[in-house]
Amino acid sequence: MPETSYGVSEFARFLFGRQARRRWLHLIIGGALAMPYVFVGQLVVGPATDSRYVFNDLPLQLLSFAVGLPLAAVTAVLFPLTRPLEAGAVRWLCGVDRDRLAYGPARTRDAKGRTAAWFTLHLGVGGIISGMSLAVPPFAAFLVALPVVALVNRGWLELPSALDHTWVFALGPVAGVAILIALAVCAAGSGAFLSRWAPALLGPTPEDRLAxxxxxxxxxxxxxxxxxxxxxxxxxxxxxxxxxxxxxxxxxxxxxxxxxxxxxxxxxxxxxxxxxxxxxxxxxxxxxxxxxxxxxxxxxxxxxxxxxxxxxxxxxxxxxxxxxxxxxxxxxxxxxxxxxxxxxxxxxxxxxxxxxxxxxxxxxxxxxxxxxxxxxxxxxxxxxxxxxxxxxxxxxxxxxxxxxxxxxxxxxxxxxxxxxxxxx
Structure with a gap:
């Protein structure tokens, strides 16, 4: 029993501990940084698909996101200071040791290429987790509150016909909690993934070590x-x-x-x-x-x-x-x-x-x-x-x-x- 409780506490710390929360914040910052590139992607995708309402179409939004990521890579190549800024964020939010990161501007082709790969990865994963963080909690909260909604509803709220089953109202809270836990797992796993790759992509190059x-x-x-x-x-x-x-x-x-x-x-x-x-x-x-x-x-x-x-x-x-x-x-x-x-x-x-x-x-x-x-x-x-x-x-x-x-x-x-x- 003690071993089981220890494993549960470790898993809870992995999902909701201080390090996990800071890494989640790092991912949300990546999503915020990705927004300007998504807007530029929408300017390209809208005319190309002859669509006037890109915001209302999820596939077109994802396509705009995919178009914007290469622009982020170009930005990282053109601005050498991207590497020290990203390295500072990784150090403070992801808990990566300073000795494993390079803090000078990216000057060589290898350093610029790795910085571009990291910046694209940060914004890509961060954009996905940010979107999930915005969409999943309201839906999960609705599922958790579904039995209460069914009890107090007096016809003023038109529920979908699929919810006209007792077992749906009973399983709604369980599904809502499961979805929130799944979101936490995705965020914690993505944060650990970025922390693992940060030294490889933002670490010092042989030229940096020589200098x-x-x-x-x-x-x-x-x-x-x-x-x-x-x-x-x-x-x-x-x-x-x-x-x-x-x-x-x-x-x-x-x-x-x-x-x-x-x-x-x-x-x-x-x-x-x-x-x-x-x-x-x-x-x-x-x-x-x-x-x-x-x-x-x-x-x-x-x-x-x-x-x-x-x-x-x-x-x-x-x-x-x-x-x-x-x-x-x-x-x-x-x-x-x-x-x-x-x-x-x-x-x-x-x-x-x-x-x-x-x-x-x-x-x-x-x-x-x-x-x-x-x-x-x-x-x-x-x-x-x-x-x-x-x-x-x-x-x-x-x-x-x-x-x-x-x-x-x-x-x-x-x-x-x-x-x-x-x-x-």
């Missing part, structure tokens, strides 16, 4: 770029400022001159970092925002980077056999970030008073950057570390270069080769 994948890839590339810029600029500045403040605190009473230099370096570092942060945030807000400070380059900003690093107490020996001014702008910019991250790793892992050797050279059309320092702990062994090395590898890969990093006999060595001319 969405490209958009996601572009968004991910921008996010990775911003992450690299923030890590390299702000991360290096925080490491440098921390070590500068620590070194100044230790010699506060014995070497005031060094303390003044450290405080000046901290001020210069934070000021430059704020400017770089504004640049990154400007890119995040407006793409390449006008009026923001230009990104630092090896040619213009290497000396300042070395000076601020040395102010933290780290000895840096720099050997440049490449002319920074002769580097392409994109190579100069990425090379600066690579050198900055290499020095930042030295600040974090090498300790105070350790010598870092920085060499830049041009060999066989490549810019070679080498950063070496004695280290007790490689960047990978720090919990949560390694993001900087991945950022360096990403920068080199985008330029068509290579990266090698690792510890050998107590020395950490970072070696990067960047082509002077390569993919942007």
């Amino acid at each position: 969405a994948a490209e958009a996601r890839a572009a968004d991910l590339a921008v996010r990775n770029r911003l992450a690299r810029e923030l890590h390299d600029s702000v991360g290096h500045a925080l490491s440098a400022v921390t070590l500068q403040a620590s070194a100044a605190r230790r010699v506060l009473d014995t070497d005031p001159e060094f303390v003044r230099e450290a405080l000046a370096a901290i001020e210069d570092t934070t000021r430059r970092t704020i400017g770089e942060l504004d640049t990154v945030l400007g890119v995040l807000r407006d793409g390449d925002a006008p009026g923001t400070a230009p990104a630092p380059t090896l040619a213009a900003d290497l000396d300042g980077l070395l000076r601020r690093t040395r102010a933290s107490g780290l000895r840096v020996q720099a050997t440049l056999t490449a002319d920074p001014d002769a580097l392409p702008p994109v190579v100069s910019r990425e090379a600066y970030r690579i050198v900055q991250e290499g020095l930042s790793n030295a600040l974090k892992h090498a300790g105070d008073g350790v010598t870092v050797r920085l060499r830049t050279a041009v060999a066989d059309g490549h810019l070679e950057i080498t950063v070496e320092n004695p280290v007790a702990c490689a960047p990978e062994c720090r919990p949560g570390g390694g993001h900087g090395l991945r950022g360096i590898a990403d920068r080199a890969r985008l330029l068509g270069g290579t990266t090698q990093a690792g510890a050998t006999q107590g020395t950490w060595r970072l070696h990067v080769r960047l082509p002077m001319k390569g993919p942007a």
Whole structure:
């Protein structure tokens, strides 16, 4: 018995539940949208059949409906916005997941063809269910009320001769209820049918999926770029400022001159970092925002980077056999970030008073950057570390270069080769 009641409740929910009612509304909207095309069809069918009263002839009305549906298909082809409008209605009224529908205008031939098929199907099925929804309930209500009508009728209502039977009056209410249930079954079945076909006809085409994948890839590339810029600029500045403040605190009473230099370096570092942060945030807000400070380059900003690093107490020996001014702008910019991250790793892992050797050279059309320092702990062994090395590898890969990093006999060595001319 519980299984039977459960089945009856499920069937009742299928016919009259919230989802069924919303799908029924979707079908009625389809019938309303079909009306203008039916009127146009009547203008064609009336003269063609030499009939002046198309409205009073059911076969001619159905013929007008059939003539109007191809016009609806043409409308869907001519107006690309039909697809997002229909997809929105299907999502809200038919309960189809958003991920299974395409919301952009139909641009390709395949997308337009499928949209036209859906629009024709929606208006065709919706028109039939709408007509049934208008005609069936009054007739069913008459059948349900037929016994009462027979009892109170005093001759003022002329009933058909076919109703002059007792069994007709007895079965009238049953037939009326059965007709209403049949209408609900047709509406629920049609709504489920349209919901099933909506993803196939309104879903994304292969071109839509490719465009969405490209958009996601572009968004991910921008996010990775911003992450690299923030890590390299702000991360290096925080490491440098921390070590500068620590070194100044230790010699506060014995070497005031060094303390003044450290405080000046901290001020210069934070000021430059704020400017770089504004640049990154400007890119995040407006793409390449006008009026923001230009990104630092090896040619213009290497000396300042070395000076601020040395102010933290780290000895840096720099050997440049490449002319920074002769580097392409994109190579100069990425090379600066690579050198900055290499020095930042030295600040974090090498300790105070350790010598870092920085060499830049041009060999066989490549810019070679080498950063070496004695280290007790490689960047990978720090919990949560390694993001900087991945950022360096990403920068080199985008330029068509290579990266090698690792510890050998107590020395950490970072070696990067960047082509002077390569993919942007």
